[in-house]
Amino acid sequence: MKKNKHLLPMLMAGAMALSAGFASPALQAAEPVKIGMITTLSGGGASLGIDIRDGFMLGLKMKDGKLGGVETQVIEVDDARKVENAKQIATRMIKQDDVDIVTGIVWSNLAMAVVPSVTRAGKFYISPNAGPSALAGKKCHENYFNVAWQNDNLHEAAGQYVTDKGLKNVYLMAPNYPAGKDAIAGFKRFYKGNVAGEVYTKLGQVDYAAELANLRAAKPDAVYFFLPGGMGINFVKQYSQAGLSADTPLFGPAFSFDEGILKAVGDAAIGVYNTSQWNKDIDNAANTSFVEAFKEAYGRNPSLYASQGYDAALLIDSAITSVGGDLSDDDKFRDALRKAEFDSVRGNFKFGSNQHPIQDIYVRVVHKDGDTVTNKIVSKVFTAHQDAYATECKL
Amino acid sequence: MLTIELFFEQSLNGLQQGVMLFLMAAGLTLVFGIMHLINLAHGSLYMIGAYVAASVTQASDSFTLGILAALVAAGLTGMLLEFSALRRLYNRDHLDQVLATFGMILFFNELVKILWGPQALFLSTPEFLSGTLEFIPGAPYPSYRLFIIGAGLVVALLLRHLIIHTRVGMLIRAGATHREMVGALGVNIDELYTIVFGLGAMLAGLAGALAGPMLAVEVGMGEKILILTFVVIIIGGIGSVRGALVGALLVGMVDTYGRAFLPTIMRELLDPASADTVAASMSSVAIYVLMAVVLIWKPRGLFQAYGS
Amino acid sequence: MFLSKIIGSDASFRTKIVTLLGLLILFAVPLLANLFNEPFLVDIASRILIYALVAVSLDLILGYGGMVSFGHGAFLGLGAYVVGILTHHSYEGTAVAFLPGDWQGTTQAFVQWPLAMILSGLLALIIGALSLRTSGVYFIMITLAFAQMLYFFMISIPTYGGEDGLNIWERSEIPLLDLYDAKSFYFICLVLLLLCLWCCSRIVKSRFGMVLRGCRQNEVRMKALGYPVYRYKLMAFVLSGMIAGLAGALLANHTEFVGPGLMHWTRSGEIMIMVILGGMGSLIGPVLGSATLLMMEEVLAGLTEHWMIFLGPMLVLIVLFARKGLYGLLIGKGTDNG
Incomplete structure (x- = not known):
C-alpha cells in the first residue's frame, strides 16, 4: 500500500498539470436531455430488450426526437444479460456521459444490482420491465419509478381469476430461483383453493417430460406456470403434445404468451389463459395509434415489452413537458413524474406511494385470428390494482 | 404417489432424453476420438439443424423435407468449417481448439440472429405424430417422443453397421489408431477426416431438427445441450460410440428420475418448503454428481475408445 | 552499447521492452483518464486488472502445470460471495447464517479478503483432491x-x-483509504x-515451479524421478484457487454486487479464453489477454449490437x-514453455 500512497498524489499532480491546458467543456445554452438505455440486445433474451428499445424509440420518434420538447439523446448499450456489464455501463453513464435518466433493464437481478447505484448517484431510473419486490418495498427510492408492474402483479391476477372460475385443485410450476418463488407466492396470495402440487424446475430447463408425467398423475383441475423466455415455449409445446391441454386448462402470466412467443409456439398455445396489464386490442386512442405506428415502423405486432418501453418514453415526455424542459430541479421533476400525466396505452394508469403502477389487469385467451395465433381480452380481473409491498415502502 | 405405470412412463422419458443426447454425443465423440478435436461449435451445428428444419418445414409444409434440409445444411456447414479452419487445429493444443471453436459459437449465434431475427422460430410436430398413444393404461404417451426413440435407435444401429462393417468404418477405426500407417497405404486421410466431421455434423443437425418440434428453436439452444453432451461423452469414455450410447442413456435416466422422484422422496424427509428447494437443487446437479462419481471411480470414463 | 547493458541481452530485449511498456501504461492509466477527460477509463482498467489477476491464477496451473481448470469461476465466485455475505450481515446487523454464534460479519478488508482467499483455497483443496485423479x-x-x-x-439458496x-451496500474498508x-x-x-x-514469477522459477513444469511436459518421468507429483499439483491448484478468491473479493467491491453468474461455466470459459488469447505459460500473457478481451467487448459493443x-x-x-x-506475437518468440 505504501507504494500506492506515494504514487497517487504524484500521478494526480502530473495529471492536473497536464489537463490544465485543456479547457473545461463549454456550457451549452439548451442542454439536451440524456437518457441512458441499458438493455439486453445480444444473447439469450435479446428479443425482450429489443422490444423495449424499439417501443421506447418509437415513443421518442413520435415526439420528433424531443421528449417534452427538448432535444433528446438516447445512449443505448447492450448489457448481454450480464450483471457486471450492466453495472459497468451504468457507472459509465453516470460518471462520464452524465445522463439524466437511466432506463431499459429487462431482468430483475440486473435491476437489483444497477438501480441502487443509479438512484444513489442522484439520477432517475424508470423501469420498463423488471419490478423486484425489494425495490417496491423496503428498498424503494424516490428516484426509482416503475412503469411496467411489480413482479407479482400478473401472478396475483391469475390467482384471483382461477379462484373466480371455481377451480379448486391447481398444480403450480416455476423455475427454482427467487422470481419463480415470488411468482408462486404472488399466485397463492389470491388463490383460495387446494395446491395439487408445487414444482420448482431447473433454470433454463429444456425438457419437461418428467414433470409432465408427474403432473398428469396428480390429476389437477388446472395448471399455473411461470416459465419465462424459451422455457415457456418448451413447456407449452410439450404440454400440448402430451395431450394435456384438452382436459387440464393452462394458466400463465403474459410473459409466456407474447406475440413473439406465440409465433414460435403456434396452435399449441390456443386456449391458454394468461394475465396481462396490456393487450393490443385495448380500446383507447393512445393504444390504437401505438399499435398502428409500431406495425408500420417495425413490420411486426408490438409486444407487452414494447408497450412498456413506449409508456416509459411517454412518461418521461410528460414530466419534461410539465417542468418546462428544465431538469435542474430534481424535486420538481420527480413530482412531475409522480403525476404520470400521460395517456398510457393500457388506459388507466397512476403511481402508488411506492412509485409503482396502480393499474387494471386483464385475463387474455390465446385464439386463432385468421392465420395468426394471438391474444384477446376475456375479462378484467383487477381494477386499479396495487402491489402488496407498497405498505413496506417509506416514501 | 409412485405407481408402476408412472415409473414406466418416466423410464420412457429417460430413454427418450438419452436417445436425443446420443445423437449429439455420437458425432462429438467421433470427432474427438479420431481427430482429437474438441469442438465446442458442435452445439451450433445442432442449432443450424433446428433453424433450417423450421424454415424449410414452414415453407414446404413437409417435416421430412425439413429434416433432409437440416442434414444437408449441418453437414455442409460442418465440412466447410473443417476444411477452412478446423483441420489446421488437429495437431494443436486442445486449448487452441477451445478458443477457436468458442469464437465460432459467438459467430453462429449472432449470424442466426441476424438471418432469422431474435425471436424463437415455429416448428410443430407433423400431423401424424402430434397425438398420443395410450399403451400404458392411464398414461397417454406423446407419439412424437416415441418417434424420437425409434429414430435414435435406428441411427445407433446404422452407426454400428457403418463402423464395424463398412470400408469407411474400417478406415475410421484404423485412422484413430495408426494415422500414418493408413496414410502410407494410400488413403487420403484429409478427405477421410472431412467425411467424418461431416457425418458428426449431420448427426448434430438431425438432433436439432428432431428436437425442434418439442423445444424452442432459439439462439443459444446449442450451448444448453452442448454441456450435457460433453458430460455424456466424458462418462462414456472419449472416442467410444458405445460409450456415448451408454453415457447418454445413463445421463437421460439419472436426470429424469431425479426430476421425477426426488421431490416426492424429499417431501417424506423434510418440511414441504425446504423439500421443494432441496429436491430442485439436487436434481439440477444430479448429472454433474454422476459425472464426478464416474470419473473418481474410473478416471478415463466407462469405455475405452479404439485409439487409446 | 550502454542501453543494451541496462536492458540486457538481445534475446530478452523485446520481453523487457514489452514488460516496461506495460508497466508504464498501467501506472499511467489514471493520468491518461484525466488527460482525455474520460474518468471512466479508470473503472474499466480496474476491471481489467481484476480479471488479469484471476487469469494469472489460472495460468499458473494451466500454463505451467498443464491443469486445464474449466471451473475457475467457482473460486472467483466464492471469493466474491465471502465479501458479499460478510458485508450483507454487517449492513443488516444480522448474524452470519450457517455459522454458530452471532458474528455479524464485517466490512474490514483485512478480515474479508484473507478469508476469501482461505475459503477459496479450501474449496480448491477439495475440488483439486478429487479432480486430480483424472487428467486431460x-x-x-x-x-x-x-x-x-x-x-x-x-x-x-x-x-x-x-x-x-446480493447487492453490496458498502465497499470493503481499508484504514486511510477510500x-x-x-x-x-x-x-x-x-x-x-x-x-x-x-510471487508467481518466483514460484515458477523455484524448484516447486520446475517440478510443476516438468509435470506438464512429462508427468510419468517426474513420477519415475520420485517426485510426489499429485501433492505438487494439488498445492499449485490450491494456490491458484486462493488467488482467484482474492480476485473475487476485489471484483465484488468493483461491481458492488455478487451473483451466481460468476460461477457459471461461461464465466470460467471467458477466463480460460483470456489466458489462451494472451499466451499461456507466460505471466504477462494473461494480463494482456484480459485487457484485450475486455477492451474488444467494450469497443465492439459500442459500435454495433x-x-x-x-x-x-x-x-x-x-x-x-x-x-x-498475443504475448508471443509481441515478443516475437515462444513463451517460457515454448
Whole structure:
C-alpha cells in the first residue's frame, strides 16, 4: 500500500498539470436531455430488450426526437444479460456521459444490482420491465419509478381469476430461483383453493417430460406456470403434445404468451389463459395509434415489452413537458413524474406511494385470428390494482 | 404417489432424453476420438439443424423435407468449417481448439440472429405424430417422443453397421489408431477426416431438427445441450460410440428420475418448503454428481475408445 | 552499447521492452483518464486488472502445470460471495447464517479478503483432491462439473439472494483509504496484481515451479524421478484457487454486487479464453489477454449490437495466426514453455 500512497498524489499532480491546458467543456445554452438505455440486445433474451428499445424509440420518434420538447439523446448499450456489464455501463453513464435518466433493464437481478447505484448517484431510473419486490418495498427510492408492474402483479391476477372460475385443485410450476418463488407466492396470495402440487424446475430447463408425467398423475383441475423466455415455449409445446391441454386448462402470466412467443409456439398455445396489464386490442386512442405506428415502423405486432418501453418514453415526455424542459430541479421533476400525466396505452394508469403502477389487469385467451395465433381480452380481473409491498415502502 | 405405470412412463422419458443426447454425443465423440478435436461449435451445428428444419418445414409444409434440409445444411456447414479452419487445429493444443471453436459459437449465434431475427422460430410436430398413444393404461404417451426413440435407435444401429462393417468404418477405426500407417497405404486421410466431421455434423443437425418440434428453436439452444453432451461423452469414455450410447442413456435416466422422484422422496424427509428447494437443487446437479462419481471411480470414463 | 547493458541481452530485449511498456501504461492509466477527460477509463482498467489477476491464477496451473481448470469461476465466485455475505450481515446487523454464534460479519478488508482467499483455497483443496485423479479432457470436465454444482447451489439458496444475487451496500474498508475513490481502488488492484505476478514469477522459477513444469511436459518421468507429483499439483491448484478468491473479493467491491453468474461455466470459459488469447505459460500473457478481451467487448459493443459477429472470427484468426497468443506475437518468440 505504501507504494500506492506515494504514487497517487504524484500521478494526480502530473495529471492536473497536464489537463490544465485543456479547457473545461463549454456550457451549452439548451442542454439536451440524456437518457441512458441499458438493455439486453445480444444473447439469450435479446428479443425482450429489443422490444423495449424499439417501443421506447418509437415513443421518442413520435415526439420528433424531443421528449417534452427538448432535444433528446438516447445512449443505448447492450448489457448481454450480464450483471457486471450492466453495472459497468451504468457507472459509465453516470460518471462520464452524465445522463439524466437511466432506463431499459429487462431482468430483475440486473435491476437489483444497477438501480441502487443509479438512484444513489442522484439520477432517475424508470423501469420498463423488471419490478423486484425489494425495490417496491423496503428498498424503494424516490428516484426509482416503475412503469411496467411489480413482479407479482400478473401472478396475483391469475390467482384471483382461477379462484373466480371455481377451480379448486391447481398444480403450480416455476423455475427454482427467487422470481419463480415470488411468482408462486404472488399466485397463492389470491388463490383460495387446494395446491395439487408445487414444482420448482431447473433454470433454463429444456425438457419437461418428467414433470409432465408427474403432473398428469396428480390429476389437477388446472395448471399455473411461470416459465419465462424459451422455457415457456418448451413447456407449452410439450404440454400440448402430451395431450394435456384438452382436459387440464393452462394458466400463465403474459410473459409466456407474447406475440413473439406465440409465433414460435403456434396452435399449441390456443386456449391458454394468461394475465396481462396490456393487450393490443385495448380500446383507447393512445393504444390504437401505438399499435398502428409500431406495425408500420417495425413490420411486426408490438409486444407487452414494447408497450412498456413506449409508456416509459411517454412518461418521461410528460414530466419534461410539465417542468418546462428544465431538469435542474430534481424535486420538481420527480413530482412531475409522480403525476404520470400521460395517456398510457393500457388506459388507466397512476403511481402508488411506492412509485409503482396502480393499474387494471386483464385475463387474455390465446385464439386463432385468421392465420395468426394471438391474444384477446376475456375479462378484467383487477381494477386499479396495487402491489402488496407498497405498505413496506417509506416514501 | 409412485405407481408402476408412472415409473414406466418416466423410464420412457429417460430413454427418450438419452436417445436425443446420443445423437449429439455420437458425432462429438467421433470427432474427438479420431481427430482429437474438441469442438465446442458442435452445439451450433445442432442449432443450424433446428433453424433450417423450421424454415424449410414452414415453407414446404413437409417435416421430412425439413429434416433432409437440416442434414444437408449441418453437414455442409460442418465440412466447410473443417476444411477452412478446423483441420489446421488437429495437431494443436486442445486449448487452441477451445478458443477457436468458442469464437465460432459467438459467430453462429449472432449470424442466426441476424438471418432469422431474435425471436424463437415455429416448428410443430407433423400431423401424424402430434397425438398420443395410450399403451400404458392411464398414461397417454406423446407419439412424437416415441418417434424420437425409434429414430435414435435406428441411427445407433446404422452407426454400428457403418463402423464395424463398412470400408469407411474400417478406415475410421484404423485412422484413430495408426494415422500414418493408413496414410502410407494410400488413403487420403484429409478427405477421410472431412467425411467424418461431416457425418458428426449431420448427426448434430438431425438432433436439432428432431428436437425442434418439442423445444424452442432459439439462439443459444446449442450451448444448453452442448454441456450435457460433453458430460455424456466424458462418462462414456472419449472416442467410444458405445460409450456415448451408454453415457447418454445413463445421463437421460439419472436426470429424469431425479426430476421425477426426488421431490416426492424429499417431501417424506423434510418440511414441504425446504423439500421443494432441496429436491430442485439436487436434481439440477444430479448429472454433474454422476459425472464426478464416474470419473473418481474410473478416471478415463466407462469405455475405452479404439485409439487409446 | 550502454542501453543494451541496462536492458540486457538481445534475446530478452523485446520481453523487457514489452514488460516496461506495460508497466508504464498501467501506472499511467489514471493520468491518461484525466488527460482525455474520460474518468471512466479508470473503472474499466480496474476491471481489467481484476480479471488479469484471476487469469494469472489460472495460468499458473494451466500454463505451467498443464491443469486445464474449466471451473475457475467457482473460486472467483466464492471469493466474491465471502465479501458479499460478510458485508450483507454487517449492513443488516444480522448474524452470519450457517455459522454458530452471532458474528455479524464485517466490512474490514483485512478480515474479508484473507478469508476469501482461505475459503477459496479450501474449496480448491477439495475440488483439486478429487479432480486430480483424472487428467486431460476428463480433468477439464470434472472441474466444470464441480463449478456447476456450486452454481446451482447458489442459485437455489434464498438467504443470499439466489439468482438475484446480493447487492453490496458498502465497499470493503481499508484504514486511510477510500475504496469508493476510483483511483485508490485502481491502485490497490494494481499493487495486488503486481504482487501476485512477482510471487508467481518466483514460484515458477523455484524448484516447486520446475517440478510443476516438468509435470506438464512429462508427468510419468517426474513420477519415475520420485517426485510426489499429485501433492505438487494439488498445492499449485490450491494456490491458484486462493488467488482467484482474492480476485473475487476485489471484483465484488468493483461491481458492488455478487451473483451466481460468476460461477457459471461461461464465466470460467471467458477466463480460460483470456489466458489462451494472451499466451499461456507466460505471466504477462494473461494480463494482456484480459485487457484485450475486455477492451474488444467494450469497443465492439459500442459500435454495433451485432458485435459478436466480429469478436468470434477475431478469436479464430488469433488462434490460427498467433500460435503463442498475443504475448508471443509481441515478443516475437515462444513463451517460457515454448
